[in-house]
Amino acid sequence: MSSEFLASRPQFDSRAVAHGVSVEKEPAGLQPSAGSATAGYRSAKYTPGEWHSNCRAILHQAALDGDEARRIQRDSKSLYQITEAATQRTQAEGTRMLGETLQDIHLWRSELQRHIEQLQTDTDALMALKLRLEKALDATEIPFAIATDNLNCRAQRPGPDLVRDTVEEELLKEVDLIRSVQALLKSTRDQVVIQIKINREAKLTLELDWSDKYEAYKFDDHSGRLNNMSPDTKLHPSSATLQEQVSNRPSWTKFTHDNLSKAIQAEEATNNLRMLVERVLLETTEDLRAQRSSVDQAFSQRCEELIEARTNLELLHTQTLEQIGAQERNIVALLQAIHNKEAPLRVAQSRLYLRSIRPNMELCRDEPQLSLEGEVRQIDATVESLRQQLCEARGSLSRLEESRMAIEKDVKCKNHSLFIERDKCMAQRKRYPTMTTLSGY
Template sequence: MSEVSANAGADRELFAAPLACVHTAGHRSTKYSPTEWLSGAMATLQRALSDQQEAKRIQCSSRALKSEVETVAISAQGRGTRLLGTRLQNIHSQRTELECSVECLSTHTDLLLGLKRRLEKALLATDMPLTIASDNLSCRERRLGQDLVRDQVEEELLKEVELIRNVQVLLKETLDQAVNQIRFNRETKQTLELDWSDKNETYSLDELCSHYNNRSTDTQHHPSSAKLHNQLCDEDAWLKFTENNLAKAKYQCESSESLHVFCERMLQEAAENLLAQSAVVNQCFSQRCEDLSKAKRQLELQLSQVLEQIGSQEHNISSLQQAVYDKEGPLRVAQSRLHYRTQRPNMELCKDQPQISLLNELEEISSSVSLLRQQLSEARCSLAQLEESRMILEKDINCKTHSLFIDREKCMNHRMNYPTALTLSGY
């Protein structure tokens, strides 16, 4: 306070001369009093002092706030950088899983495309067995006579036709399943690739953001960037979206694997069943041809015996005819003797021993001729039956020959073109 009083006294001495001058000049009618002057000066000094103290307080507070804000900014930026790093790891992990799933789907799709080609080839290969079996049935319809029989060969051929048609239906259904599964795989793969592309772009953006710092020269102000916050999905939805895509991809991979195993087994079993039935049909054809050959040999043997009997019977008929003709002479002699002896006169016309002998001779000759003619008739009937048997045997032999030609030359030779196991499996 003493310094303030001293300063105030000095100020009064300094202001005295100007006041006198002003008073003498007469420029002002109302003047400040010394008290007022002193109060004004004191107020000015007090205000300056207060302003200085406020400035110091503000400066101290500003330094503290600046330090605090700097610390908060560094902490927030560091936390954002760490979260970006964690986010990059999560995106990289999911991107890797998506890549693995896409590769898995691509692998299974390629396998299914190969199976699709095999199924198409196998389906095309079944046309040949069906044509062979149908042609065999058609050829065997041209058999003649009693050989046109529904034998075991025909039964097995009908089974073969039914089996081939069932296999064709199964192949078509499996082919449709493979086509649909390939379509599902491609659709799922496209979804995963879009998700992967989004994550790859996001990874690049987040990686760029993670490299930004306060010394980066390519940063700038974007005042409206925070306004998009309400339009963003939450992290759970983001995780759920990719998890659903991966789950769908896993399901399609498992479905593809199951279909692949089923197709492999089905193609193998179909080829085995077709070849097994073909072997049964071939065995039946061989047995049938053997039976036909055996029957034909028996018929030919029987025909040779019949022909021999025909020759013998013809010779027998000739001998019987000759025997009947040979009896004509004794018959004429006996009848002539009896005729002339009937011309004996009077009592000479008696029934003597020559007469009785002639009558007995005539009766014996007539009886012998009658027996010979009866035997000749029987021989002729037997010859006619033998001729009929010969014709039947020759016709039956021709039927057997025709049947053998159909079964052995037509059917069995045609069956040599039956596809192999590899062809029926689609290779």
């Protein structure tokens, strides 16, 4: 070792060093060497006073550190107890709020389920009503075809019977009524189709909301069952940050409330539409039934009129035939009477001729002559009157024959009209749909 004096080293507080603060102590002064023999061994050594001072400093610092440690331990225990109680309270509050949220979700989900089922029931009822409307609409085609065919058949009636009577007016009313009923049924069916679409959209919205709440219920239910001893918990630091585009409690409640409000509106509209459809089907069926009765009654009355007219014509035809026979016999009698006047006329004229050739003064206009002349004039006048009467009788017979032919023609016309009215039109109207069919069943 060098015999030269070594530089004295600084002193460091071990506590300060432990705290990371460097505390340099200046040397208390170099002590002179005890002798040359100790040269090189005295450098950087402490004195006993320094040693005792250092020991006291260490003991004092240790005492301070112990007090600080005990204080920190007391504070740590108190903080641990406070934080533990706060954590337990917070966890219990979170569990309680999760339970309340589960109850709310369950209530909303139950309400959604109830309205989903109600919408499904309403939609099924509307589908049944739509089918009834289509069946009722199809059923009106038969009455329309019957009414139009009746009009076409009655257009083939013979001229004298081709009249715009009550039957035709009622048939035209029936055609117009059926057309208006068909238009009403079509518009009502379109309303039902639109409402079915609205119900399905509302039901889909509720089902999506119900599905979201079902998933949320499972997550919240699992979250509520977690505790400090659950093995499937792990740290998710980013989950505690506020996420963007998330709903709050009022918007969450409003969303479901709005969906339910739309569903309730759809249910109310469905109920109103169902009552409307039932009323439309009932009223249209009653209107068609009433008009059918009016047409049938008009047909029956018309057939009675035709039968009565035909009966009167047949009776008149019989009387006309009797008149024709009597008139023919009268003509024969008149001809015989005229023929019977020829002999007396020949006698009278022969007498006058013979007396006209009397000679000289015998050719006298005496009483016999005057009587014969009067007889001839009388026979001529009688024959003339008989011939005139014969002419009138023949004219009357001709007119009777014309009347007979007209009556026979009119009887055939009435028979043909009666065939159209009763055997074709009324028989065809028996195919008229029943009231149940017209109601869509």
